[in-house]
Amino acid sequence: xxxxxxxxxxxxxxxxxxxxxxxxxxxxxxxxxxxxxxxxxxxxxxxxxxxxxxxxxxxxxxxxxxxxxxxxxxxxxxxxxxxxxxxxxxxxxxxxxxxxxxxxxxxxxxxxxxxxxxxxxxxxxxxxxxxxxxxxxxxxxxxxxxxxxxxxxxxxxxxxxxxxxxxxxxxxxxxxxxxxxxxxxxxxxxxxxxxxxxxxxxxxxxxxxxxxxxxxxxxxxxxxxxxxxxxxxxxxxxxxxxxxxxxxxxxxxxxxxxxxxxxxxxxxxxxxxxxxxxxxxxxxxxxxxxxxxxxxxxxxxxxxxxxxxxxxxxxxxxxxxxxxxxxxxxxxxxxxxxxx
Amino acid sequence: xxxxxxxxxxxxxxxxxxxxxxxxxxxxxxxxxxxxxxxxxxxxxxxxxxxxxxxxxxxxxxxxxxxxxxxxxxxxxxx
Numbered sequence: 001x002x003x004x005x006x007x008x009x010x011x012x013x014x015x016x017x018x019x020x021x022x023x024x025x026x027x028x029x030x031x032x033x034x035x036x037x038x039x040x041x042x043x044x045x046x047x048x049x050x051x052x053x054x055x056x057x058x059x060x061x062x063x064x065x066x067x068x069x070x071x072x073x074x075x076x077x078x079x080x081x082x083x084x085x086x087x088x089x090x091x092x093x094x095x096x097x098x099x100x101x102x103x104x105x106x107x108x109x110x111x112x113x114x115x116x117x118x119x120x121x122x123x124x125x126x127x128x129x130x131x132x133x134x135x136x137x138x139x140x141x142x143x144x145x146x147x148x149x150x151x152x153x154x155x156x157x158x159x160x161x162x163x164x165x166x167x168x169x170x171x172x173x174x175x176x177x178x179x180x181x182x183x184x185x186x187x188x189x190x191x192x193x194x195x196x197x198x199x200x201x202x203x204x205x206x207x208x209x210x211x212x213x214x215x216x217x218x219x220x221x222x223x224x225x226x227x228x229x230x231x232x233x234x235x236x237x238x239x240x241x242x243x244x245x246x247x248x249x250x251x252x253x254x255x256x257x258x259x260x261x262x263x264x265x266x267x268x269x270x271x272x273x274x275x276x277x278x279x280x281x282x283x284x285x286x287x288x289x290x291x292x293x294x295x296x297x298x299x300x301x302x303x304x305x306x307x308x309x310x311x312x313x314x315x316x317x318x319x320x321x322x323x324x325x326x327x328x329x330x331x332x333x334x335x336x337x338x339x340x
Numbered sequence: 341x342x343x344x345x346x347x348x349x350x351x352x353x354x355x356x357x358x359x360x361x362x363x364x365x366x367x368x369x370x371x372x373x374x375x376x377x378x379x380x381x382x383x384x385x386x387x388x389x390x391x392x393x394x395x396x397x398x399x400x401x402x403x404x405x406x407x408x409x410x411x412x413x414x415x416x417x418x419x
Contacts, residue, residue, distance in 0.1 A: 079388040079403070106403065110350030111389045113379055118388035192383050213404070311379070 007205045011068065022061050029054040044239055052234040055150070059226055062149045063142065063219055070141050071214025075207040077104045079115055082132070086124045091175045092168075094128035099167035102135025103160070109137060109305045116312055121192045126183065127175020133309075134325055135167035138300030142222060143271035150279045155288070158336070163296065166328035173324050182317035222272035229276025236280045246285030249294075256290050257333040261326050264297025274298050288340050293333030301325055341371035341418060344394040346382045346402075353391040356405050360393065363411045369419070 033039060033050050040046060082101045086094055107115070112133065119129040139160055148156040202210075249256045278291045306318055313321075345360060347353020357375050364371050376382055376394075385394060389403030393411070395418045401410070 083388070106389070108350070108352070108389070110348060110352065111403070113348060114382060114390060115388045117379070117383055118386075121383075186380075190380060190383050192386050210404075 007208045011208070011211075018061060018065055022058070025054055025058055025061075048234040048237050048239070051237050052230055055230045055233070056227060059146060059149045059230065060219070060223065062145050063222070063226070064215055066141065066145050067218050068211045068215050071211035071218075072207050074104060074106045074214070075202055075210050077101065077106070079105055079107075079111075079118065083119055083122055083124060086119065086128055086132070087122055089124070089128060091125055091127055092172055094125060095131040095168045095171045095175070098124075098128045098131035098171065099135040099164050102132045102167060103139045103141075103164075105132075105136065107136035109302070109308060112305060112308050113311055116309070117187060117190055118192060120183070120187060121190060125175055126180055127171045127173075129171075130174045130321065131167050131171025134170055134300065135164065137302070137305065138167065138296060139163040140271040140299055142218065143275055143295070143299060146226075146271065146275035150275065151282075159292065159296075162292070162332045162336075163300070166296070166300075166325060166332065170321075170324045170328050174320065177320065179317050179320060182314040182320075184312050184314060187312050222270060225270060225273035226276065229273050233276045233280045233283075236284060240280075240284055242283075243285040245281050249281060249286035249290045251287040251289075251337050253290075257293050257330050257337070260290055260294035260333070261297040261301075261329050264294050265301045265322065265326075266303050267298050271299050287337050289333040289336030289338075292336060293329050296329045296332070297326070300329065341369065341415070342396055343371050343373045343415070345373065345375045345391060346385060346387060346394060347375070347377065347391040348379060348382070349377055350390065352405055356391040356393065359405070359408055360411055363408055363415060367412060367416070369415055371415070 029050060032053060033046060034041065039049075082098075082105045085101065086098055089097060116129060116133065119132065120126065144156050144160060147159050247253065249260065274295050278295045281291045281294070282288060301322060306322070309318060309321075343360060343364070345353065345357045347356065353375075357373070361373055363369070364373060382390065382392075385392065385399050387399055387402045391405065392402035393400050393406070393414070395414065400414050400418075406414070
């Protein structure tokens with residue numbers, strides 16, 4: 001157990017150091033490249049190296065800080081509390097709440113089944129449950145951080161906003177279709193026991209420690225994908241011709257959006273790996289809408305999760321789920337290609 | 341003491357099982373450790389996030405992997 005004082009003061013002491021490093025990355029990178037290593041400016045290799053040495057620590061810094069904060073915030077939002085908040089909610093209001101809570105409630109696709117059962121069992125409507133199940137994986141905090149770091153806050157906000165809209169509307173549509181008949185019958189027969197909320201008793205120090213755990217777990221897992229993604233980005237930066245992707249994923253190619261969504265479903269990558277790839281696609285001529293649709297399909301619609309959900313949902317419902325969410329993603333893609 | 345690990349077979353659940361067995365062995369705790377993978381059984385405990393640690397039919401930890409230290413504390417408290 002960490003000392004109580006340390007748990008609170010240590011992160012506060014690190015914060016100024018964090019900002020100092022974060023705001024001096026560019027000059028430090030330039031110094032390393034131009035002075036310490038002394039390689040010629042402007043060559044492909046130099047610029048690729050400069051890109052990597054700058055981007056990688058930047059993204060890692062952002063990830064560490066924000067995952068830590070999110071890790072603490074998440075201790076306040078347990079699935080049990082979310083379920084309680086959604087019980088007996090009317091549709092639409094319920095869909096909006098479920099999608100929003102889906103962002104902050106901790107979720108892992110391996111818990112999809114118990115979560116689904118717990119929600120449906122306590123009277124949360126099917127469509128509302130789906131809003132949650134769509135938003136939780138699709139609006140991913142790592143993706144938000146990476147988009148913010150590599151494209152700025154506007155693209156990050158677009159991603160969150162459109163992701164929410166898709167989750168709300170898709171859940172609402174599924175609710176309207178009255179598809180309860182396609183839920184495996186045993187779901188409604190399962191009896192769910194009561195369990196106490198141990199999370200209520202968490203002390204603040206414990207929450208901070210859980211924040212550390214989140215950093216260790218998530219950053220420890222995704223750093224390699226971030227590094228690989230940025231490495232590919234750095235390589236493409238100097239070597240792949242601009243407009244390389246324009247013909248395939250540019251605005252003029254109308255078929256590219258449905259194609260991107262289709263390709264994205266079986267591709268199962270975590271957000272950390274896909275965002276740097278998306279940034280390369282955009283840099284090389286892919287349009288924002290198409291790239292966004294591709295990314296959402298990769299993180300939001302994953303084959304492994306569908307296979308897990310097959311235990312509780314009959315095939316037609318899973319296909320409807322993919323169809324409705326996929327259509328939502330395509331609309332977002334076309335919308336952004338039209339606006340920008 | 342009866343210890344149960346609830347989990348549908350995800351990597352996290354396996355980690356929790358391994359850690360728990362280690363703690364039980366290292367501290368010479370007199371307990372049986374069983375893994376519950378059946379979703380019907382898991383739902384009886386009312387957990388919505390796996391993995392979960394159940395000691396004598398009471399859910400003590402759920403939805404995360406605790407440190408070995410925490411498992412030891414929980415188990416020694418339950419004796």
